[in-house]
Amino acid sequence: GIQVEQSPPDLILQEGANSTLRCNFSDSVNNLQWFHQNPWGQLINLFYIPSGTKQNGRLSATTVATERYSLLYISSSQTTDSGVYFCARYSGYALNFGKGTSLLVTP
Amino acid sequence: DGGITQSPKYLFRKEGQNVTLSCEQNLNHDAMYWYRQDPGQGLRLIYYSQIVNDFQKGDIAEGYSVSREKKESFPLTVTSAQKNPTAFYLCASGQTSGNTIYFGEGSWLTVV
16 A cells, blocks of 8 residues: 655654654655644644645645655744644545654753 | 534443444535544544545444435444444545545544
């Protein structure tokens, strides 16, 4: 099946630091999306980014479809950024998720 | 408010009992999905539906059943045939397949 690999699996940052999360695909990047799951389990869609770069506040994402990867940048991290970040791409008619990057931002 | 409502939030059941998780959306979305999440794991697809009265199995459909009698509703039944039903269940919907999807708050199911 299609492999969605995320790195790193875990990350601890001090508040104010920057970070880059990566998502690699074994097949084409198809309607790629990034999600954040907060510590209470709620999943929020951050970006729909099949290609190119998008920015939303302190977060930005870049997808390089020809090289089958996507990056999520978090700048000036805050404790509220803690949680798990997932990337996902469509496989057929539904999203196929990676295992996520667990981020902890400490004060 | 528009959104996706899952209920109940927490559910405890004895082994051997069927249980139904509710998912309702008022976003007028055609596509709806059920995912399962185990601790420290990603999301795995159970079932999805692109239109009323039609649904397809996902990667881990064994032991689960769904129905899609109304556009806004996509209930999931966890049957006694599901070997390890204890998990976090997430319902999602989207305008059509291929677009952004939105998730409910999830249902925690514990089977003892």
